[in-house]
Amino acid sequence: MSGYNTKQRRALLAFLGEHPDELLTARQMADALAEKQISLSAVYRNLAQLEAEEKVRRSAKSGSHEAFYQYLDAKGCKGALHMSCVKCGKTFHMADSNAALFAKHLAQSEQFTLDAADTILYGTCSDCKGK
Template sequence: MKEPQAVFSDYLAKSNLKMTPQRRLILDVFLRDDGHLASEDLYNMVKREDKSIGQATVYRTLKLLSESGLAKEVHFGDGVTRYERKYGSKHHDHIICEQCGKTLEVMDEEIEHLQEKLAESHGFVLTGHKMYLYGLCADCRKA
């Protein structure tokens, strides 16, 4: 498996774009975080390391990271587009607290198998899926 930096460089080259120092820094900061980052979150993290990088540069680079297959958009129902690592990450689903926004990544082989069986029963072969479960976390239920 290629390093993410090489994947991104190759994608940029194929798109007739250059790997600028700003794009490299944004990529590096993105790869250091394992969470679900909104463009503003990533911008604030990048800004701590290089104050000259603008928010539009971060936003455009996140789109490039997504197009290159390194990142993917996730939507938790609050109107904010977030990004998480895609390249080299295993498939997972999300459980989201509707009150505090706490998000858990979960993987359940039985659910995955049931989804494949359901698709097959309707004549489909799954090429991918997204599952978001919403509810209240234990902390919010106590409050």
Template sequence: MPKYMTKQRKALLAFLSEHADEELTAKQLETALSGEGISISAVYRNLSDLEKEGKIRRVSKSGTREVYYLYTDSDSCKDCLHLSCEKCGRTYHMNMPGVEMLMNNLEQSDEFKIDKANTVLYGVCKSCRKNKED
């Protein structure tokens, strides 16, 4: 059951929805919302509630102990695989027809059903690869 919409929660949700393709730490959120008067404890408390409600997802990256949060309540996030760039941290939505074929093949051949909304594939995006070549 969603909690009461406080001013802090409203500001946090608005910021997260504006940065829906970014994985952000609690500290980054606190810094970004410092003008709103939101404390780090309020950020953590609201993140916990939003995660329980399925509006955000907690993400851990290989090689780091840092926890990131990704807004998943937007229409573009629903029912799709996510691609995450290991260089810039940007998240992309994979909604192409080949995804359904991949999912069906895995389910039939390996009898394994993937939860698309909670699946993240890691790699390096086109922009970061291009910047490396320059």
């Protein structure tokens, strides 16, 4: 069920589609969409519906009390194992072959089945490592 296709929903989906590899707060989205007259409450309302539809994922970052959201309905994001930099916040897709090896290793050595579509690995990206 996609709910109502309101102006706010279309604007939020367009914005999320332009930022599929980022973890963003509702406030960041509302600030970016302010010129389109979309309120913070409208962003939260739409994010709740999109989360129920499994089009966005809500997560938390270590050391933060805020919820972060990532758009999952973009091409290339579905089923991808994500890695997020704790310094700059950029999110990357793990190469499919590496994700498959990682999942296989977990299954064999830990008897654990990884749900790649619902997993984010946190660490430091190569750009931030030297900073």
